[in-house]
Amino acid sequence: MEMDVQNTSVVDVYHALVGSVVPRPIAWVTTLAPSGVVNLAPFSFFNTFGANPPVVVFSPTLRRDGTKKDTLRNLESLGEFVLNAAVESLAEQVNLSSKELPPHESEVALVGLTTVPAARVKPPRIAEAPIHLEGVVRQIVPIGSGPISANLVIGEIVHIHIDDRVLDAHGRVDPRQLRAIARLGGDYYCRATDLFEMCRP
Numbered sequence: 001m002e003m004d005v006q007n008t009s010v011v012d013v014y015h016a017l018v019g020s021v022v023p024r025p026i027a028w029v030t031t032l033a034p035s036g037v038v039n040l041a042p043f044s045f046f047n048t049f050g051a052n053p054p055v056v057v058f059s060p061t062l063r064r065d066g067t068k069k070d071t072l073r074n075l076e077s078l079g080e081f082v083l084n085a086a087v088e089s090l091a092e093q094v095n096l097s098s099k100e101l102p103p104h105e106s107e108v109a110l111v112g113l114t115t116v117p118a119a120r121v122k123p124p125r126i127a128e129a130p131i132h133l134e135g136v137v138r139q140i141v142p143i144g145s146g147p148i149s150a151n152l153v154i155g156e157i158v159h160i161h162i163d164d165r166v167l168d169a170h171g172r173v174d175p176r177q178l179r180a181i182a183r184l185g186g187d188y189y190c191r192a193t194d195l196f197e198m199c200r201p
């Protein structure tokens, strides 16, 4: 199949992209609304891009009706966030937290999880997640203005919490203990547990 992006519907291009760029890690983001409501939502347009300073980028796209998602609005107003590790034991909650609730309702209550304060930012952490990356927004770069257009949230990580139970003997994150999940196309997820090692040349 050939796809001339200019002459293909946005939805078909979206499905081609999210089916092809796989697996994608999941930024499970807590933000705070000006009203004080804690927002929680997963974003698989996500990765890390450098360590000095530590940088992450994720993208809350515009909704199909062209409006901004709550996470994006909260980041525009407060400029702080927490990334909570999306792991197998919390898979149902990760998925459920993608429900489009009105801004005055919190997905944290919906999914039945608890929060604990962060060290350096105002949005709280999800207590049940084994890793938290606390971040501040450096820049938000909109690319396009129509449905499903990107908003690159470029964030700097200012504090990291890692539960000792997911560390190996060298103090590094052990993927066998972490049991991260990731996103593929359609409704598919995968577990980062089918591991193999290769030494770098």
Ligand SMILES: Cc1cc2nc3c(=O)[nH]c(=O)nc-3n(C[C@H](O)[C@H](O)[C@H](O)COP(=O)(O)O)c2cc1C
Pocket: 026, 039, 040, 041, 042, 043, 044, 045, 046, 059, 060, 061, 062, 068, 069, 070, 071, 072, 094, 095, 097, 098, 099, 100, 101, 183
């Ligand atoms: C695993 C998963 C990954 C998702 N990734 C994205 C994404 O990268 N960008 C996006 O805009 N929406 C993504 N969504 C949908 C959002 O989570 C959903 O629109 C959510 O309601 C946004 O919440 P908010 O309005 O509270 O910010 C994803 C949903 C799931 C279940």
